[in-house]
Amino acid sequence: MKFFIDTANLAQIKEANDLGILDGVxxxxxxxxxxxxxxxxxxxxxxxxxxxxxxxxISAEVISTDVDGIIAxxxxxxxxxxxIVVKVPMIKDGIKAIKWFTENGIKTNCTLVFSAGQAILAxxxxxxxxxxxxxxxxxxxxxxxxxxxxxxxxxxxxGFETEILAASIRNPNHxxxxxxxxxxxxxxxxxxxxxxxxxPLTDIGLAKFLEDAKKFA
Ligand code: E4P
Numbered sequence: 217m218k219f220f221i222d223t224a225n226l227a228q229i230k231e232a233n234d235l236g237i238l239d240g241v242x243x244x245x246x247x248x249x250x251x252x253x254x255x256x257x258x259x260x261x262x263x264x265x266x267x268x269x270x271x272x273x274i275s276a277e278v279i280s281t282d283v284d285g286i287i288a289x290x291x292x293x294x295x296x297x298x299x300i301v302v303k304v305p306m307i308k309d310g311i312k313a314i315k316w317f318t319e320n321g322i323k324t325n326c327t328l329v330f331s332a333g334q335a336i337l338a339x340x341x342x343x344x345x346x347x348x349x350x351x352x353x354x355x356x357x358x359x360x361x362x363x364x365x366x367x368x369x370x371x372x373x374x375g376f377e378t379e380i381l382a383a384s385i386r387n388p389n390h391x392x393x394x395x396x397x398x399x400x401x402x403x404x405x406x407x408x409x410x411x412x413x414x415x416p417l418t419d420i421g422l423a424k425f426l427e428d429a430k431k432f433a
Contacts, residue, residue, distance in 0.1 A: 217395045220403035224251045228406040238372040240272035242403040267297035275325045286313035294322045301325045306334045310374035311341045318342030339376035351384035388412045
């Protein structure tokens, strides 16, 4: 399973990248706004900075909702760097645009996916990635992980090549469960990635080893 970090914060991206386990980055308009980035030029520069920092796929989301607008915006984003993946919302015009991007060699990430039906359409249009939002499904009282299992089953049986990019991750256990369910990619906040490191017995064991090491140092 590939690890992407789900943020537009350059310090957090650097910290995850320095771990040596990072395969890419996902952003969205809310994450970009959180960083205080303003204006088209600043947005483009920010994506370029991320691309120069991480050697992997970088999702940049369109904000247009009509097919012509999505295509025009996606072309500009894709021109920033060869690793840009155009992130397109799961709407009717989004599917048409994904089909166009697929036919024109531009990678896509179909976002805001909450059902198997939506994921089938994204795969049929040739999306490179499909992003089921498991945390938001959990938040609404359903089981996000069930969707990951269902998509893995459908995509495998049907031979769809679209990669399942589990998104809206809330904790380290989500990451473990996604790996178990066969997600291709998990995009996670830095805290959830770092949470995988933690176990109290590791801390206790290390403290004891270091204490004992003083006896022969
Ligand atoms: C990533 O592609 C999504 O935009 C992101 O994971 C959404 O996460 P959230 O539900 O925590 O906002």
